[in-house]
Amino acid sequence: MKKTIFTFYMFFTLGAFAQDNEVHLISLANKNNLAIDSDFYIENIYDGRQVTENIGTVYELFNNKVPANFEKPFIEELRSLFAVLYPKKDNIKPISVRINELYITEASANTETNRKELASATVVLDIIEKGADGKEYILGTYFATRENTRSDVTKLHPALITAAIKNTFENYKNSKQVYQTPIPFDQDEPVNTKNTNIKEGVYLNYKDVFNQHALSLEDYSITKYKEGFCLTNRVTGRIETAFYGFSDGQNFYINLFQFSTVRYYLKTEIMGDRYFIDEVFESNLDFGGYYVTYGGMIGGLGGALAMTLISNGNNTSELKKIPLVLDRVNGTPTFLSDKYILRILESNKELLKEYKKTQRTPADKKLFYMRIHGL
The missing domain is CATH 3.30.160 (Double Stranded RNA Binding Domain)
Structure with a gap:
């Protein structure tokens, strides 16, 4: 029995070590x-x-x-x-x-x-x-x-x-x-990362959003698609899935092809230097892949939290949808699972106590995420 446990431990440890240290x-x-x-x-x-x-x-x-x-x-x-x-x-x-x-x-x-x-x-x-x-x-x-x-x-x-x-x-x-x-x-144009006013238009790149370089939205139509939206070229009839995002003048919609197996745009809310998205289907997410891709950028506690999130992918008690926060500059995703919110509230006993009394809905998670970060 001890040999079996030791073998499993070595398998897990070596696998984790390889994941954190190897680059293909x-x-x-x-x-x-x-x-x-x-x-x-x-x-x-x-x-x-x-x-x-x-x-x-x-x-x-x-x-x-x-x-x-x-x-x-x-x-x-x-x-x-x-x-x-x-x-x-x-x-x-x-x-x-x-x-x-x-x-x-x-x-x-x-x-x-x-x-x-x-x-x-x-x-x-x-x-x-x-x-x-x-x-x-x-x-x-x-x-x-x-x-x-x-x-x-x-x-x-x-x-x-x-x-x-x-x-x-x-x-x-x-x-x-x-x-x-x-x-x-202009490759050398300074990026105004403080800009939160996104004018109407279609944006090719994340930097263009900050500097307000956009295509006219008049050449495209917006249609509902599953839990998100599609952008259709009015001239060619082609579904455009390669743009970074678009603004209808009221809301900014971001392309989730890096975060989802389905190509569509989701409506965001801008919270300072972050985009907030109410709900993303967990079944379309690859938490392990995100940890590998962004773990080095998050580091420290964030990396540990990313690992916590991976376990949520197999937790049937979790909601089928999960709120998502994206850093507007480097694209780092933060998935607001229940475990994540509980972890970040550990240092504030009063907020933790308040959160545990809620229904832990996406709105609750958003509220307490904003409170702990002073947004």
């Missing part, structure tokens, strides 16, 4: 990559991701999730790839790109007869060109996801990322739709 490194260098016939080459690459610490998660030792990253620095890895796929040549135009999202995921794709994993790579980028005035403008935003299913998919990610990137540029080459009013772009 990915290289996009591949001798099979060939130049693509194009009328452009990539002049500048701008990193517009909100989460820059890693590019997602993969399964490693003991089937634990660990963060993934490129072998080279992010921009350097992409520059090397673009130099091969879209080389600089005479008589072709230079374009620049802003990478809004580039991340990979792995998930179980088990069937009754097979135990398989699903790997996916997602890329969202803006195409930037110089205008007649010599300034840079965003002409369009392009999105692609590539997936594959096998018993072990970790080695597939370089090819999937490359395929997703190539597809975004194919969409750019083949698309006749560009923004009617290009968005001015």
Whole structure:
């Protein structure tokens, strides 16, 4: 019996150690990559991701999730790839790109007869060109996801990322739709993180929300979808799932594709430097993946709380929906589970006593979260 307990303990300890210390490194260098016939080459690459610490998660030792990253620095890895796929040549135009999202995921794709994993790579980028005035403008935003299913998919990610990137540029080459009013772009523009007044419009990137650079909402229609909302292009009829968010002039709606398996936008309430979302379906959330992705950013007590939240995913006594708070600058999620609220109230006995008398609804959790943080 003692041997069994010791074995289990070592399995759990080694798995936890691996999850906290390992990083899976990915290289996009591949001798099979060939130049693509194009009328452009990539002049500048701008990193517009909100989460820059890693590019997602993969399964490693003991089937634990660990963060993934490129072998080279992010921009350097992409520059090397673009130099091969879209080389600089005479008589072709230079374009620049802003990478809004580039991340990979792995998930179980088990069937009754097979135990398989699903790997996916997602890329969202803006195409930037110089205008007649010599300034840079965003002409369009392009999105692609590539997936594959096998018993072990970790080695597939370089090819999937490359395929997703190539597809975004194919969409750019083949698309006749560009923004009617290009968005001015300045990589060095200061970000006004204190701005909480979000004007009506469609926002491509989290920085654009602070600096009020948006597409006109008149070109899009908002429709209800499940517990969220969809944004539809009035010209093409396409459902737009790649934007960071949009404002109808009254409320800001944020894209939850990083936090949910369903692509839609949810209405938020702005609380200073945070977005508050009333309820997100727990069944669509991957707490383990969030801990790996954001744990290093949270640190300290926050990391411990993230681990507490993971156990809530299997707690049938928990509500099927959970309030979510997002940091407006770095995107760190905080899931307001009952356990989380109890933990943060431990240092304030009066508030803890008050909270325990409530029904512990999303509104209750929001109220006490705001009180403990002085919001």
